[in-house]
Amino acid sequence: MRWAQIRRCAEAHPPAKIIFLFALLEGLIWGTGVWLKPHIVFPALAVWLCSLTQSALRRHVFKDLTGLITGGILVGVLGTGWLYFNGAWPWFLEMQLDWNREYLTDKTNNLQNYGYVVFSMVVRLFPYSFIHLAAVPTALALLIRQDPKRNDSDKLRLQLLSTLYLAWCLQVLLLQHPFDYVHFPPLLLGIVLLTFWIHCHQRFPRMLKTAAGSFVVLALICSPVTKPAYLKLWDDCLQQGSTGSIRNRLARIPFPDWEDMERVADYLRRQQAQDNEITCYSNDLVHLFLYLDLEPSTRYVYSHHHATYFPSKQPAIYKALRNSPQKYILTNLMTPGLLVSQAKEIGPEGPFSYPPAFPEDLKSNYPWNLPIAFRSGTLVVHQYPEKPIHKQTDTSADKSTQPRSDEFSPRLEDVPPRE
Structure with missing residues (x-):
C-alpha cells in the first residue's frame, strides 16, 4: 500500500481526496496492528520515513500524513471506546503507563539468561x-x-x-x-x-x-511434511480430535504434558470447580481455563510470571490472590528448574507428594507450602485452605492431603490467607 501510494503521488495531477483516502485506509490497517501489538508502530514509522526519500511523496506529504494519522486515530477511538464500555480501560491504561516500564527493565536486567x-x-x-x-x-x-x-x-x-x-x-x-x-x-x-x-x-x-x-x-x-511419525497422525486427528496424546506427540516443547493436563482437568471437574476458584500459578497451565470454560481467580492470569517480571507489583498480586475465592492452585513441578524426569519421579511419600529432587527451601513458600490434593506427572493441584492451618499434630492422617512440614502456615509472601 505504501508503494502504491508513492506511485499514486507520482502521477501528473493526483486528486488530493484520493491520496487522503488511501492514506486513511493504510492508517486503519496500521492502527489495527498497533492494537494487536503496540511495538508495530516502530516498523510503521520506519516504512513511512523510508517512503519520504521519494520526491513524489514529499510533494503531497501533508495529505498523506493527515490520512495516516486520521486512520490510526479512528481505530484508536473505536478500541478505546470498546475498552471503556467493557470496564477494562483503567487496567489497560495502568498496564501501558506503569507495568510496561518494569517489563522492559526486566529484559535488560536478565541478560545472563537471555543468551540461553x-x-x-x-x-x-x-x-x-x-x-x-x-x-x-x-x-x-x-x-x-x-x-x-x-x-x-x-x-x-x-x-x-x-x-x-x-x-x-x-x-x-x-x-x-x-x-x-x-x-x-x-x-x-x-x-x-x-x-x-x-x-x-x-x-x-x-x-x-x-x-x-x-x-x-x-x-x-x-518439516513435518516429511516425517512419517507426524503424517500418520492425520487419521487419529480426524477421528479423535485434538487429544492429549496427539498433542504430546506433536509438541516441540516437552511441557506441559497434555495427557497430565487432561487428568488435572478431569479431577477439577469431579470437584465441581466454579468460576474464580482456580489459580494457575505456573504459566503453562492457563490452558485449563479453556479446558474447563472457567474464569480465573484474579485478573493476574499468569500469576507466577507476573510476580517474577513485576517485583514491585507483588504485594498487589498476592493481596488479590488472598482476597479471591480461590480453592485450587495449580503448579508445574518443573517451574523451579527440574528436568522432566526429575519432576515426574515419585518419592517415598507417595504419588501425591513432591519428587525427591524438589528444592526443600521452596516447600515453605507459597504456593508450594499448600497441601497437595492431586498430582499427575509434573502437574500439581494444591488445596487452598478455607481457614488458617495451625501446627499439625495428627501424624496418622493421610499424607496426600496434609501439610508436609511440622508447622504449616500458608502465606502469600507473609500475607496470611483469608479468614
Whole structure:
C-alpha cells in the first residue's frame, strides 16, 4: 500500500481526496496492528520515513500524513471506546503507563539468561533461524547500494520491504522478550524479502542458487511434511480430535504434558470447580481455563510470571490472590528448574507428594507450602485452605492431603490467607 501510494503521488495531477483516502485506509490497517501489538508502530514509522526519500511523496506529504494519522486515530477511538464500555480501560491504561516500564527493565536486567533462551529458540526454529544470516546483509545492501540496472519500481519495493524487515527485527530484539511467536513475523518478512530479491535479480549467481536450493532441501527434511511419525497422525486427528496424546506427540516443547493436563482437568471437574476458584500459578497451565470454560481467580492470569517480571507489583498480586475465592492452585513441578524426569519421579511419600529432587527451601513458600490434593506427572493441584492451618499434630492422617512440614502456615509472601 505504501508503494502504491508513492506511485499514486507520482502521477501528473493526483486528486488530493484520493491520496487522503488511501492514506486513511493504510492508517486503519496500521492502527489495527498497533492494537494487536503496540511495538508495530516502530516498523510503521520506519516504512513511512523510508517512503519520504521519494520526491513524489514529499510533494503531497501533508495529505498523506493527515490520512495516516486520521486512520490510526479512528481505530484508536473505536478500541478505546470498546475498552471503556467493557470496564477494562483503567487496567489497560495502568498496564501501558506503569507495568510496561518494569517489563522492559526486566529484559535488560536478565541478560545472563537471555543468551540461553535465545539459543534454545534458535534450535527450535531451525533451519529458519538461518534466514537472518542472508536477509539482514541483503536488506542493508539494498538500502545502502544503488543498482542502476534495476527498474525504479522494483528498487522502491525492495527498499520499503528492507526497511520494514530491519525495523521489525530491531523492535523484537530491543523491546520484546525472546518468545518464539515474537520472532516468527521477522522470519516471514525475511523470507519474503529474499524471495522477492531473487525474483528481481536477472542474473543470479550459481553459488546463490546452490545456497537457496540447499536451504529448501534442509527445510523440507526438517518439516513435518516429511516425517512419517507426524503424517500418520492425520487419521487419529480426524477421528479423535485434538487429544492429549496427539498433542504430546506433536509438541516441540516437552511441557506441559497434555495427557497430565487432561487428568488435572478431569479431577477439577469431579470437584465441581466454579468460576474464580482456580489459580494457575505456573504459566503453562492457563490452558485449563479453556479446558474447563472457567474464569480465573484474579485478573493476574499468569500469576507466577507476573510476580517474577513485576517485583514491585507483588504485594498487589498476592493481596488479590488472598482476597479471591480461590480453592485450587495449580503448579508445574518443573517451574523451579527440574528436568522432566526429575519432576515426574515419585518419592517415598507417595504419588501425591513432591519428587525427591524438589528444592526443600521452596516447600515453605507459597504456593508450594499448600497441601497437595492431586498430582499427575509434573502437574500439581494444591488445596487452598478455607481457614488458617495451625501446627499439625495428627501424624496418622493421610499424607496426600496434609501439610508436609511440622508447622504449616500458608502465606502469600507473609500475607496470611483469608479468614
